Amino acid sequence: MCHRSINYVAEMMEKKFGIPWIKVNFIGSEATAKSLRKIAQYYGEQELIDKVEAVIAEEMPDVEKALAEVRPRTEGKRAMLFVGGSRAHHYQELFKELGMTSVSAGYEFAHRDDYEGRHVLPHLKVDADSRNIEELEVSADPERYRPRKSPEAMESLTKQGVRFKDYEGMMPDMCEQTLVIDDISQYETEQLIDLWKPDIFCAGIKEKYTVQKFGIPLKQLHSYDYGGPYAGFKGAVNFYKEIDRMVNSKIWTYLKAPWQKDPELAATYAWE
């Protein structure tokens, strides 16, 4: 699902049919638990709330066990993520769980709200670029429009902390001194690698071997390098193990040949 389309689609569903929307994310074990709780809270049914808690209680021990094993080896390492569709944001959750810092991130081409949050939407200036896609006007369906929650119920949920049609963007989740770069270029990539010396770089197949030629492993976050899944609890465990493999393998220590490390030569036969 495209991170941008879902916002538009959700917005239209609400206008046309009266279905409210909340933002959820299933990348990262904590994020998964949080999203499940949010959904249960929205419905407010005790049975569902209990079920969600039961599922989280059942899944988390495996996650914690995997983390306890992997995290000592991944703690403090640096990641960079340049991949679209919200992944550059949400995969940071997984790196955070591994104790890794996402030192730089960006989308292929995002809108300001993807980075800064939807609160900037009313202030966006419409220009020629933002007008290149036809604006779809949607109105309430005369027959099928049916608000799923009453205005009172919506207000009560909002008071309880459920944030409808909201997304805070990638930036608030990133540390000080990190860099957000939209539509990164080859030149910028090289500069960044030189500057930050990341332990892992996340992007796609076209970047994979370029970045790896610097001696830095690249994890594809489009095809997942034909691995995965990485969503949900079990997906988080898969991801921890995969990142452990990539950032801790000894193969990256072989880059220099012995004669490049120690080029001194006697220029005579040693046995002479």
Add this chain to the structure above:
Amino acid sequence: MLLRHTTDKIATRSALTVNPAKTCQPIGAMYASLGIHSCLPHSHGSQGCYAYHRSTLTRHYKEPVMAATSSFTEGSSVFGGQANLVQAIDNIFTVYEPDVIAVHTTCLSETIGDDIPQIIAKARDDGKIPSDKYVIHANTPSYVGSHVTGFANMTKAMVDYFAKPYGHKEKQINIIPGFVEPCDMQEIKRITKELEVRSIVFPDTSNVLNGPQTGRYEMFPHGGVSIEELIRSGSSMGTLALGHLASGLAARAMDTKCKVPCEILDLPIGLEETDIFINTLRKIAGVNVPDSLTTERGQLLDIITDMHQYFYHKKVGLVGDPDQLISLTKFLVSVDMWPIHIVTGTPGAKFEKRIREITKDIPHEVNVKAAGDMFLFHQWIKNAPVDLLIGNTYVKYIARDEDIPMVRFGFPILDRVGHSYFPTVGYRGGMRLLERILDALLARKDRDASEVEFELVM
């Protein structure tokens, strides 16, 4: 299920070998002899031994393997084979005219106690050996060691019979390539040449057992180390021996006899071992490594980094010869594979110790045995399955019964082609090994994936 009687219950066996992971000393000796130019190997024993050894080598190389035999009968078994060997030497030099006859013994002649140097001396006294021709020998009883021991013994015989110290040193290095394929010897020579190091490589079966189809048969093909080179090897600066078991003996004999110092390395299979081989040559000869070799190294490393996810933590079972297995195990461990069952039929306590050392960081029980057999190997697999088997053709029975992908590597490979043409030593050899390992693993993924999981790239 041809091996359906193999059970997972491992019983202690001290006197029985089932499906041995080795073969006879004379096979190695015969192979080494073919690495001398214009040499006819001679099997001092019954015709059955010689026929078997020639057959095995021929099936492995798909090339003519010429040799002679003392054709022991009941009579010679009782009275000794002197008369047969003297007659054979006479016939061979009269009819086939090789420059050298390389005699190796068999269990039978060893048990009788035939004294080969004495017989050779008698042949010389009787005028059966032309003045410009040579007869050399190695004792190769098969109740000691294995085909690797036979190879080592015959290689040592080359030093014993030919190497001469001239009192001065020539700017050249002896390289003993070990019990490897003709193309491996060729690759070792190519690398040495790229480094601009002058060398004498012995034995050298390249262009002997991987020869071209020309429509013209030559009993003694162009390849092989020359007698003149073998003689001059005694005045080299030093000897670089590859493979402790196959080459160590000759290298040490050279040191003792001609005061040519030696360095004994593991076979240059895989990135690290090739690094060590090239770096040692660089240091002892005082040369620079050309970019061409550094590029090849980088290409091998590129395959390792690009395909690492497919190697990572894959369990492997290995059958083979000690020198090969030590380097191969190191190579597999270096790409994060887990060789967990390793067996060789060749005896030797050092082997187990070295493999234990190489595999010490694998978080899995590792089974290793020298003087083991494939029955035990199969039992290990039943107890702890693996993702891949690497070994000679005989391993295919286990691969089939247990449905495990297999890469053919080692000796003998009777049912495939390529091993004599495409090296597994050096960086290019490493690339080929990894390519074949990946082919086996990925073909299995393609085969086993459900329709839902099946993708263009797996």
